[in-house]
Amino acid sequence: MPPAHPTAPEKFALALRTLRQHQQRVTAPRRAVLSVLTRRHGPFTADEIHRRISKGVCDIVTVYRCLTTMEEINLVRRCDFGDGSYRYEFNTGEHHHHHIICRVCHRVKTLEFCVAETLERMARKMGYANVTHTLEIFGVCGGCSRAAGVRG
Amino acid sequence: MPPAHPTAPEKFALALRTLRQHQQRVTAPRRAVLSVLTRRHGPFTADEIHRRISKGVCDIVTVYRCLTTMEEINLVRRCDFGDGSYRYEFNTGEHHHHHIICRVCHRVKTLEFCVAETLERMARKMGYANVTHTLEIFGVCGGCSRAAGVRG
DNA sequence: ATATGTGCAAATTCTTTGCATTAGA
DNA sequence: TCTAATGCAAAGAATTTGCACATAT
Numbered sequence: 001m002p003p004a005h006p007t008a009p010e011k012f013a014l015a016l017r018t019l020r021q022h023q024q025r026v027t028a029p030r031r032a033v034l035s036v037l038t039r040r041h042g043p044f045t046a047d048e049i050h051r052r053i054s055k056g057v058c059d060i061v062t063v064y065r066c067l068t069t070m071e072e073i074n075l076v077r078r079c080d081f082g083d084g085s086y087r088y089e090f091n092t093g094e095h096h097h098h099h100i101i102c103r104v105c106h107r108v109k110t111l112e113f114c115v116a117e118t119l120e121r122m123a124r125k126m127g128y129a130n131v132t133h134t135l136e137i138f139g140v141c142g143g144c145s146r147a148a149g150v151r152g
Numbered sequence: 153m154p155p156a157h158p159t160a161p162e163k164f165a166l167a168l169r170t171l172r173q174h175q176q177r178v179t180a181p182r183r184a185v186l187s188v189l190t191r192r193h194g195p196f197t198a199d200e201i202h203r204r205i206s207k208g209v210c211d212i213v214t215v216y217r218c219l220t221t222m223e224e225i226n227l228v229r230r231c232d233f234g235d236g237s238y239r240y241e242f243n244t245g246e247h248h249h250h251h252i253i254c255r256v257c258h259r260v261k262t263l264e265f266c267v268a269e270t271l272e273r274m275a276r277k278m279g280y281a282n283v284t285h286t287l288e289i290f291g292v293c294g295g296c297s298r299a300a301g302v303r304g
Numbered sequence: 305a306t307a308t309g310t311g312c313a314a315a316t317t318c319t320t321t322g323c324a325t326t327a328g329a
Numbered sequence: 330t331c332t333a334a335t336g337c338a339a340a341g342a343a344t345t346t347g348c349a350c351a352t353a354t
Contacts, residue, residue: 025308025353046344059311064344066309080234082286084319085343100275103282115270119263119289123252128291130255134234135287137271139280177328179334198319211336216319218334236344237318309352316345326335 011038011090015075022073029058033066034075034090041110043079043087043099081136100137104144111137163190163242167227174225181210185218186227186242193262195231195239195251233288252289256296263289 006014015034016026024030032053036044044052046067050060067088070076079087081101100109116133123131140148158166167186168178176182184205188196196204198219202212219240222228231239233253252261268285275283292300 023308027309027353029310061312061345062310068345069309078234080232082232086234098271100278100280102280109278111271111274113271113274115267116287116289118267119250119265119287122263122265123289123291126252126261127294127297128252128254128289129297131289131291133287133289135268135271135285137268137275137280137283137285139275139283142279145279145281175333177333179328181335213320213337214335220320221334305354307352307354310350312348312350314346317343319341319343321340322338324336326333327331328333329331 005094006092008038011092015090018073018075019070024069024073029053029062030066030070032057033063033070037076037088037090041089043077043089043108045085045087047085049088079136080134081138098135098137100139100141102141102144103138104140104148107141157246158244160190163244167242170225170227171222176221176225181205181214182218182222184209185215185222189228189240189242193241195229195241195260197237197239199237201240231288232286233290250287250289252291254293254296255290256292256300259293 012034015038016031019026019030033049036049036052042048046060046063049067050058050063053063067076067078071078071088074091074093076088077091079089079099081087081099095112096114098111098114100111101107114135116135120131120133164186167190168183171178171182185201188201188204194200198212198215201219202210202215205215219228219230223230223240226243226245228240229243231241231251233239233251247264248266250263250266252263253259266287268287272283272285
């Protein structure tokens with residue numbers, strides 16, 4: 001069986017395969033987007049991804065289109081931290097997880113733990129099909145708390 | 153002690169009192185917004201609220217400003233279903249709750265139950281202060297499933 | 305060869321802001 | 330009275346769309 005945490009190149013190769021399996025073409029912009037997303041987990045906004053791509057490879061519009069396509073085939077997951085823009089992360093399919101977002105420095109930590117199965121089960125009992133959920137935790141991280149404490 | 157589920161007029165009266173307590177003026181647009189939000193739990197988008205207000209009472213911009221003010225004094229809660237617009241609901245302060253949103257008809261049910269305390273506790277242990285969370289459940293409700301089933 | 309993907313410009317959608325005017329307290 | 334709230338117009342930000350051109354298969 002594959003290692004629990006595939007390396008970036010492994011994820012990248014897997015992603016290209018997944019594209020082809022879904023009759024999607026492997027283009028330079030798609031490679032670039034996937035390269036960013038497999039190297040660091042993110043999640044990143046479309047703009048952040050675009051800025052991490054070598055200048056001139058593609059337009060921000062193309063980044064959006066790549067991400068939409070990739071979300072449709074479950075290669076990426078779209079997250080919403082409620083701050084006005086969506087974020088995208090590579091979907092390894094390994095484990096469902098959530099984020100803790102610092103309200104001050106906006107750094108994101110991943111929580112490899114989910115507590116919402118109970119709620120999903122409840123929703124299914126209520127007659128819902130195709131149940132999913134979003135769950136994000138917000139707070140002020142230790143560093144930012146200390147920084148604020150020192151100042152005032 | 154007050155009843156567990158105050159009536160709409162009770163909520164409305166309470167809301168006006170809360171406004172005054174916070175040195176906020178009681179104006180026609182604010183009454184109109186609160187009237188909508190206390191009559192039905194929602195949550196509603198700014199546009200939905202505006203359309204439910206008698207024509208000519210106020211501009212959509214004013215609805216946004218009312219909602220912002222009301223959120224600041226905790227009279228309303230802002231929800232984000234990740235579909236491009238925020239939704240607002242009256243905050244009775246009674247109990248924290250979540251929503252189940254049908255992906256097809258977009259009808260919202262309230263889940264008077266929260267499972268995320270565990271996660272918040274975990275975040276606090278990780279050194280985060282001022283911890284909150286967002287949690288929404290999505291699915292296809294029974295009615296919509298049946299409708300889809302009948303057709304195809 | 306040909307359908308799919310991309311660039312550029314422009315449109316859309318949601319939300320916020322500036323400023324003169326109106327109206328609560 | 331006098332500050333806070335509103336209307337209107339316009340700005341902003343994020344995302345999507347239209348269409349001609351480029352390119353992966």
